[in-house]
Structures are given as C-alpha cells and as structure tokens.
Amino acid sequence: MLKRVGKALGIGLAVFVTILGIALASLYFVESQKLDASFDIQPDEFDIPTDEAAIAEGERLYHVRVCVECHGEDASGSTIADMWAMTLTPANLTLVANAFSASDFARAVRHGVSPSGRPYVHMPVDDRMWNLSDRDLGHIVAYVRTLPRIENSLPATELKFWGKIFDAAGMVPVPMIPSSAIDHDRPRPDAPAIAETEEYGRYILAVSGCQLCHWENLAGGLPPMFDPEKDGIPPNLTPHETGLAGWTREDFFELMREGRRPDGQQIDRDKMSLDIFERLTDTELGALWLVLENAGPVPFDEH
C-alpha cells in the first residue's frame, strides 16, 4: 500500500517537474525572441539648436523631462540594479551624444531601439517618451552634446535567467523590453504650441508622467507595485471633495514649487521628485492647472 502511494507521489512529482520545466523553457524562449528581435525604424531628422539659450533650456528639460533620474546629473549613466535577476545600467549618454543624429536619439527615446535595430532594455518608452516633442528632445540633445565626455565602465545591461522568466511572465512592474510591446507605426501626436492652454497642459501631464502615479483619470490611489510606506499614496488630483476641490491656481503653484499644501502641511518632496518638477515654468504649471481644474471630479481611488 505504502509502496503504491510512494510510487504515485513519485509520478506526481515527476509530472510536476516536467510541466514546470516546459513552462520555464517556453517563457525563456519567448523572452529571448523579444531580445533577439531587430527593428527597422527610421525617424525623420530634425534640427538640433546650438545657441546658448537653447542649451540652457536643454539643461532644464534634461531634468524636468526626467532623463536625469536614470542617466544621472552628468549624463554618464548609472547602475539602477545589479543583482541575480538583472543588471540595469542606463547608458552613458556622453559617449554617444555627438555620434548620434537627431533621428538616432528619436529612435532610442521614442521607440527603445538602437541605431543597429537592437531593442534596448528598460529605456522607458512610455507616454512620457512617445509624446516628447522634437523641440524638447532637440534641446535636450543640444545640452547633452555640450557635456564633457566621461569614460566609465558600467556593467552592461543584462536580463539574466530569472529576469527573463519574470519579465516574460509579466511579473515585473514595467515591461523590460518596451519596444516589443508598443505599436511603432501609430501616429505621433502633434506638439502643441507653448502657451497656457489646456492642450499644452495635457502635453506637460503626459511628458511628466504624472499619471504613472496619480492614475490615468487622476483620481489617485495606490498604483500597482507601489509600497505605500516607501512611495506614498498618490492623492486625488481632480476637483472632487476628496481631491483638489477648493484649491486655487496659487495653491497649486505653492505645492509644486514649495511642497506646501493649502492647509500648511508639507508633502514629502522626494515622493514626487519635486526637486525636478519645481523647475517647470509658470507657463507649464499654469497649463497643467487648467487641465486639473477642468478635469471631471472623481472620488479618490475610483478608476
């Protein structure tokens, strides 16, 4: 009897191990195919300005359009993860800035693809990058081209075995190979004129990534994979009583510049990178406020 139970368990275990093996092998295969894919994408060239004013504006945009968060103050790259599952090293932009054309930058930033057609890993080709105008990207490139070349040796970005498995199974917060997840042929939005309009406000909202934390409809709540202790809980930005009802334009400016709420409470500046966003211009903030003011009121955390 016991022998038979033992045999049945043994067979059960063997079947389980075999199924697990097949599942891992298929996930690994799917991910390797994504990494080995080659893309032929030829974005149009556009002008890179070279005057002093454009370079100064490029320095500001390199920060407020969030490149600095991964590529670092001096643009020499950084190591955001180096562990058993993956190594993620946003590239050293000082090595490529002058060799890359405007089109090469556009391919990297909006499509997540290298000049040779290779998919980049973890270059965040989301709404922030897709919407980024030629004007803004051109200024950023103008600035990065003036930075001193820094020779460093960052470990290469690499998805290791478990990194590949987790990404293929959709178990990481953002897709690691975004170029395989987006439609490269979808029409790009026209860049709105820089003015205090709702249209420009929606552009700033998209390229700043406010909705990555405050949710698409701005109603706030805990985004997937957020740690409420460490990352905080993004509040409701719509004019609902659980959100910004009663706030004025001045209140919003005070929050974005000084981190102070109308009730005098100080928010945690780091939780929404205020050191970066405090550099949004009056026009950018004014336009953003028009969007928030005119958003439909939605109760907190209702999506």
Ligand code: HEC
């Ligand atoms: C979330 C982090 C992150 C942000 C934000 C980010 N990048 Fe990257 N970027 C990366 C990573 C990681 C790579 C390298 C990927 C690889 O080697 O596979 C990369 C690669 C690049 C490359 C290709 C460099 C090369 O040597 O081929 C360019 C150009 C680039 N980024 C520009 C930008 C610009 C401009 C911005 C801001 C508009 C930006 N990135 C924002 C993470 C980021």
Ligand code: HEC
């Ligand atoms: C990385 C996530 C993240 C991003 C990106 C982000 N926020 Fe926030 N935001 C938060 C968190 C978390 C809080 C709450 C912080 C606290 O209470 O200490 C917050 C607070 C706020 C508040 C204060 C609201 C209140 O009731 O106190 C406003 C206004 C706001 N964010 C607007 C914006 C705008 C506009 C953008 C885009 C330019 C933005 N946020 C981008 C996470 C984010």
